Amino acid sequence: MDTSVNLAGLRLKNPVLTASGTFGFGLEFEPYGDLAVLGGIVVKGLSLEPRQGNPMPRLAETPCGMLNSIGIQNPGLEAFVRDKLPRLPWREVPVIANLYACSLDEFAELAGVLSAEQGVAALEVNVSCPNVSRGGAAFGQDPAQIRAVAEAVKARCANKPVMVKLSPNVTDIAVCARAAEDGGADALSLINTVLGMAVDARTRRPRLANVVGGLSGPAVKPVALRCVHQAVRAVSIPVVGVGGVCCAEDVLEFILVGAHAVQVGTANFMRPDAAFAIASDLPGLMRGLGLDGLEGYRGSLILPGPGRGG
Amino acid sequence: MRHGACREVKVLEVVPLGQSKRPGEFFELRLELPDWEAWRPGQFVMLRPLSWGLELVWGRPFSIASADRGVLCVLFQALGRGTRRLAGLRPGDQVLVWGPLGNGFAVDPGKRTLILAGGMGLAPFRAYVERHPAPDLIRLFFAHRFPLECYPFDYLSGLVDAVRVEERSPGDLALVIDALRAEMAAFDQRGLILACGPTPFLGTVRDRALELGLAERTQLSLEERMACGVGACLGCAVKDAGGGNVQVCSRGPVFWAGDVQLGRG
């Protein structure tokens, strides 16, 4: 059974990656499985300087999902390179760094330092941050800014693959996907969380101190599948599906729609061995469906023919 | 500290407590004990019944009330959607358990130890007392709002020197606080003070410990909303003494009183 995937030159033993912010720095999950069985590990979002993130409470459970407003709490670039990366089994499993910045210069600097690290296999760029020099509108909502970030990171990436992570909180995901491709992105990952809110009718307060937050988990899978479906038709670079992946069958759903790989996020909270279990269940499921590889299955979605309405 | 793993175990029994006065609210959940190498009182587990499917995405954290002879026991109060469903579990139902998690309480067997528990904060001390080499050196102070039969107090008062105060109405709160403060002042031994309970209760303990110069031998077991329980989601952060964030699940839940700040929101 061949579960391997070539993701923009990155050789993955299977298409199961972990999603940024839901798998810590990988080390937290070592008691629950062998990190080396994963297709790859995307670590917590990294900024140049340490960040404390948003005030508490910054998580709320919602039906089939959750809201978070963590605000990219992280120890900063230097501490990651010094303390975390050396402890990760990066020779056995590709480690993908997730970049968070609020200006093009900061993105470029992060890319320069991280891509020079032998243990970093690829870069994922989070464009959900506000652009401070543009009045705080999120990079990810403006195709021209998405393109500019992709260019800035590509210029400093030392030829390592650059994956731009798109936000679903836009009018037309295809336009954003094309903007990233035009900026030189080698791959796309989508979706980041869906902007949402939860309130308490009794206390009359929002459930998050930040008032609004990002929705994730099984509840967003249909949004993610739709976004991947639209993105793969808009670009020729590979797409990684993120949003609500909880089992091996979900992996195949994203691949059917055209994704090269997936990331497992909130499911890691449902059980800490989720990503490991999904990676190890995949070959059996493929066998059951008569597949011997993923190449032929990818994008083989049968769409209704013309004239059938709908 | 090495953590245990994630296991699917069977429910052995859900025993209602305090049935005559608070029916359907307090329970002892008895589960098959996973193959743990070791655990310490004050550590906790995350529980997620398989029947929750995709609907409730987080496990729920509970202190280990006991773990021996093949049985893992937690004591809980049904408050919200997760705990109400736990109360409806039947023998044979499958529950995912990950743990033991967190650090646990300090033990100083040669000296007197003062335990301060508020409400369900008594749960981890059942394990603590059972595992302590010299329970006759333990003094237990217990503050509660619900009838005594809802908690393992009678059992523990047979093993250690125990007192309790009951908060029958909100007006009694001042009495509880006074009693708690007096208890700490009277405890002049060089031993440990260990506290677990609602955040305002812990706040009183912390303030008093600082006043009396006891912060370095006072430990607080904190509660925060948790998604992962393993230090990854950063949802359970509290402020340490320097104002930085620390995760309650992986760096606690037990902290020295001088090492954390407590929110009183």
Ligand SMILES: Cc1cc2nc3c(=O)[nH]c(=O)nc-3n(C[C@H](O)[C@H](O)[C@H](O)COP(=O)(O)OP(=O)(O)OC[C@H]3O[C@@H](n4cnc5c(N)ncnc54)[C@H](O)[C@@H]3O)c2cc1C
């Ligand atoms: C380390 C630790 C040990 C605990 N030990 C015990 C115990 O032994 N016995 C017991 O009865 N309770 C214990 N609790 C509290 C227990 O976890 C909550 O009462 C429970 O999670 C509530 O879930 P729910 O779905 O019924 O409530 P809901 O209000 O519906 O919960 C919504 C979310 O908020 C979280 N939440 C709500 N209240 C609390 C709270 N007080 N503390 C933490 N998270 C909360 C829940 O985990 C859930 O994710 C402990 C909490 C922690 C952090």
Ligand SMILES: Cc1cc2nc3c(=O)[nH]c(=O)nc-3n(C[C@H](O)[C@H](O)[C@H](O)COP(=O)(O)O)c2cc1C
């Ligand atoms: C608690 C939490 C923290 C997150 N932190 C980040 C982050 O630092 N960087 C990022 O690009 N995405 C972050 N995400 C988004 C996830 O990587 C993922 O895109 C999203 O949760 C959807 O996938 P899921 O439904 O499988 O969780 C975070 C999500 C959660 C739930």
Ligand code: FES
């Ligand atoms: S519960 Fe996730 S970090 Fe503590």
